[in-house]
Amino acid sequence: MTTKRKPTVKDVARLAGVSSMTVSRALSKPDVVSQQTRRKVEEAAAQLGYVPNLAAMALITKRSGMIGALMTTITNPILATTIEKLQQGLAAKGYHLLIGETVFSPDQEAHLLRAFLGRQLDGLILAYGYHNEETLALLRGADIPVVELWDLPEGPLPRQPIGRVVGFSNWSAGHAAGQHLVEQGYQRPGFFGFDDEREELRWQGFRQAVLDGLGLEPFRFKTSSIPSLDDGTRVIELYARDEIPCDALFFTNDMQAIGALYRCQRLGIQVPDPLGICGFGDLPIAQVSTPSLTSVRIPAEKVARLTVELLDQQIRGEEVKTAAIDVGCELIARESTRRNPE
Amino acid sequence: MTTKRKPTVKDVARLAGVSSMTVSRALSKPDVVSQQTRRKVEEAAAQLGYVPNLAAMALITKRSGMIGALMTTITNPILATTIEKLQQGLAAKGYHLLIGETVFSPDQEAHLLRAFLGRQLDGLILAYGYHNEETLALLRGADIPVVELWDLPEGPLPRQPIGRVVGFSNWSAGHAAGQHLVEQGYQRPGFFGFDDEREELRWQGFRQAVLDGLGLEPFRFKTSSIPSLDDGTRVIELYARDEIPCDALFFTNDMQAIGALYRCQRLGIQVPDPLGICGFGDLPIAQVSTPSLTSVRIPAEKVARLTVELLDQQIRGEEVKTAAIDVGCELIARESTRRNPE
DNA sequence: ATGAAAGCGCTAACAT
């Protein structure tokens, strides 16, 4: 069993006693050939174990049937869910998903993008809205349907989206969290997030809500770029040593908040009182944790579904009028900030 | 800006004043052309924004530079981590990762595999060792390097691995958990897992350890196929109603165990005493939770690293002697089963 | 060190 040559259309054609073209047609547009030849071809193909070479198809049709996705990290549960739903939605429409992880590195992003663009991708998904010049140049030159996830163009950092956008307002998300903490009667809310363009918007929204509600500047703490449980743990250690002047903490990632909750429990700090904790993402664990975790819910499945739809429409050449879809976000109030149980 | 044709080698050749062949060489084997022409070609390519068409390359070289991965679910954190490391390792070697999710459906697996095989993949990664006949037939006919993840061939359910295997013994993993619970003095350990070939092995190992240690048959409970926090919650509800005759629970998934811990906390059931809880996977959260979670650690990064290595070696045509690599697993004892704090 | 010819496996655009 050495280097057995894979069967080609020609082989199938020979066995079925027809031309290559007929094989091609019988397999891709079954209703354009006669019942009889179709059966012959199908049998021959099955007998030889014929599998069409999609590279050759891509070469001629200029459609690869592949979608590329450039993600920041895929271990973030909300992104993992998104990828899962993207994959399922795309598979249902006959696309395959090529995945690349940028780990928040603009260089890595540009590098991966360049490699992806050579693959005749039918479409591209970007899970982060902020790119470096090289990436932007590649994208502009690519002439390929693009959908960006999560980051709506907004705020004091206006940006030019590359394609369609499906996402939510980071400003509103931050604002919802800040407003909720104020409403629950907390006097000194703090913001815990990374320091990039996206988080900046969440911070701005949060800050505005606290300014409006309490007339004071909220505390801000910068966490690591790849959020982890430990971020939350560390913050609570500081809190326990009175180094953080807050009575409520908003984490821009649920896992950080969960880490914080665990640390509170261990140190005997009561949540929601004296300390309130709010997360972001509304992972399944937020609902189950004890105390359950207040969080900003992002409809990840909806994002994935709309992304697939928008991409598919563009690929099929349909006119897509919507430039951006706001899927919204929603604060889910739970025990971790329920200070006034009326 | 309508359907701007993408530049090809020909365009670059024309601009650089050389032949297509020289362009090809200058770009892929730079040291075989003269310094001067190389520079000319590189400049021309950059100026035109030339990106090689990998479909055409794949067609002729029979190498696509793509690896396909068929996973069960990607939202399982340990699998997400695995994918992340696979992607990074593969990217470093110049491969791209095509991802497919079978959701534990053999039909879906066969369907995806068939589609993948048309893509001239250089290699294939399978994250589940048990396949249906159709999948096996496709795999046998494919003649492509395959690495299977997680499930070592073993036990009372012998199976013929398709390619190389990188994994651990499910029997040993179950056994380690059972033995640990017995050693900690628990009298009635229970096993909570799904009902498939893989889990069967874990059950067998667990059962053996309990039989050997206590001389009794452990309790067994079947959870849902896609593990979730809620499985754990539900089990604890039953426990609280005295419907589960156990004093220690082994979950074959950390998230189930975490869900169980939370429920215990809410219902005032003390862990580790009267109830011990052990998980599987040793996710980061196991270390942080309160109480911290005893779990069976699987070295996911190592699995990913070795998988990439094995795949790459096979693709490069090197002789790979190892049929299977056992990365082992390790019981990490923590508070959730520490009954005898000596 | 470079070029010319041929062809990878498939399908678009014509035939018939």
Next chain:
DNA sequence: ATGTTAGCGCTTTCAT
């Protein structure tokens, strides 16, 4: 309804 021709963009092989 089926066949013929040509060619997608690249690289292999063989010249030079």
